[in-house]
Amino acid sequence: MSEKIKLSAAMKKQILENMFVKNYKRMWPYVKPVWFRALMTLILAIPVGSMDALIAWAIKPYTDAVMIEQTMQSSWYIPILIIAFTSVQGGLTYMLNYLNTWVGGKITNALKADLFKKLLTFETEFFTSKNSGEILINFNNNADMACSGLLSNLKSFVQKFFSSVSLIVVLFINSWQLALVTTAILICAFLPMAQLKKRLSSAMSGMMSVMATLTTKYTETHAGNRTIISYNLEQYQSNRYINTLHKHFSFQMKVFKKTRWLTPVMHIILSFGIALALWFGSHLILTHQLTAGGFVSFLTALILLYQPLKSIGNTYSSVIMSFWAIERCFTLLDMEPKIKDRANAKEMPGTHQQIKFNNVSFNYLKDVPVLKNINLTVNRGETIAIVGNSGGGKTTLVNLLPRFYDVNSGSITIDDVDIRDFTLKSLRQNISVVFQDNFLFEGTIRENIMLGNENATEEQLQRAIKLAYLDGFLKTLQNGIDTQIGERGVLLSGGQKQRVAIARAFLKNSPILVLDEATSALDNKSEAVVQKAIDNLMHDKTVFVIAHRLSTIRNATKIIVVNDGQIVESGTHDDLLKLECGAYKMLYDMQFKTDNKEAKPQE
Secondary structure, three states, rough: HHHHHHHHHHHHHHEEEEEEEHHHHHHHHHHHHHHHHHHHHHHHHHHHHHHHHHHHHHHHHHHHHHHHOOOOOOOOOOOHHHHHHHHHHHHHHHHHHHHHHHHHHHHHHHHHEEEEHHOOOOOOHHHHHHOOOHHHOOEEEEEEHHHHHHHHHHHHHHHHHHHHHHHHHHHHHHOHHHHHHHHHHHHHHHHHHHHHHHHHHHHHHHHHHHHHHHHHHHHHHHHHHHHHHOOOHHHHHHHHHHHHHHHHHHHHHHHHHOOOOOHHHHHHHHHHHHHHHHHHHHHHOOOOOHHHHHHHHHHHHHHHHHHHHOOHHHHHHHHHHHHHHHHHHHHHHHHHOOOOOOOOOEOOOOOOOOEEEEEEEEEEEEOEEEEEEEEEEEEEOOOOEOOOOOOOHHHHHHHHHOOOOOOOOOOOOOOOOOOOHHHHHHEOOOOOOOOOOOOOOOOOOOOOOOHOOOOOOOHHHHHHHHHHHEEEEHHHHHHHHHHHOOOOOOOOOOOHHHHHHHHHHHHHOOOEEEEEEOOOOOOOHHHHHHHHHHHHHHOOOOOEOOOOOOHHOOOOEEEEEEEEEEEEEOOOOOHHHHOOOOHHHHHHHHHHHHHHHHHOOOO
């Protein structure tokens, strides 16, 4: 059993070493563009660290001259040299820190850019399974910890290494006997560091998870401020935040207990070195094997050597955390999105004749079907309205078309070609989606509309604005189309946001249009205007409409009723109303009939 455990430990060590080598190699593309300045950072760290030894060395002749020769004539220049050395060291330290910050920032930004590009490749399921805090920590904060932290600590290590080497040389110059004793103590001080990494990983993972939750609380408070205010949820939200703070504090203390013991342990061990140096040094002086100046120089070098080493445990902890963050970053970069282009995927043409759902089934959770054996044929230019009870699978059905999700079984084809055989970019370029709550980006109205087609001409832009019934509203604004709309379009009303989204869809001009309850959240007046804009947008397109208000779909080519993941009825508005006790008729009667008389829908 013991041999098996030893083998397992050896394997873990080998895996760890290979992982570090792999990470070094993978970091090189980020370091390569700034390698010269990175090298200069390390080179400057050498004299900055080594100059500590010059100060310690200069004390010996000065002390011997003053204490033994009782004169300052032969060593009057030494205090001036110490000031000069320190001034040069200070200037080099500034240059070193500047270069370190510059290089660290460049490498961090490059890694963040790649992580953000990777984030944009993930499917909808990835985002729904993680909170905003996790995304921010994993794709942003880890890069800061990985690059800037590692470079800063690497610079510190190089500086301390050459400072230590040069100071050890001074120790041996003054007394090789004392140097051997203190060096042995120094080696003992570094032994506890070997246990640090394996103690740290689990606690760091937990703390990062809690930090992500803390970040999410801020995001929730920002996005949900009106709900918090209207429901008097200030105390509720505060309690949730404080509970998360307590968890964060608990993990902070775990990390502290697992890492910060190293510094006091090293401090205690190094104090033995100083005590032995004092005792043994006194013996060497009394036996005339060491001068007083040599002893003072030795102690100065020893104190200068031991002082940074007392805190090297904390620096090493930070380095381990940086390596941990690097591993996390490259783990994310290595992740493959579930929805991606197949090998040899082809471009989808800009026209189509027919769209088919062939025995399509789908589920978000295993053994919990959302769609069951959906069969549907839609010809070019037709408008298909999808109605049914809430939670029946309507939105899921249309979300499969642009591959927000992939079917579990069956297929969706366009002109007999599986949509998974098209490139994602070309497929989605042929489909425009207008959601119930359309996302607008921070910026101007112009910038948000132009996202539909960044190469659109001013004439095309103005036409889209007119067809979306947005021109009248823009005339009321001081800055017109260049008005800033705030984060998520917060400065616009629901109807105004919808019309901006419709104008954006006009510019995209895709042959397939999906309307996902695009007017259900609007009041009657806003709905009437938005519906006119939608009618313009639907012209000469194949349209899938998820409708809450049935008044908007009377003229649809075909209406399908989806309940419990299945198509239970299909036909025209008039055909479905003829079905006694039909699902569509029941929905229609609930909305438009009172006392067995059809009420006229509000326009």
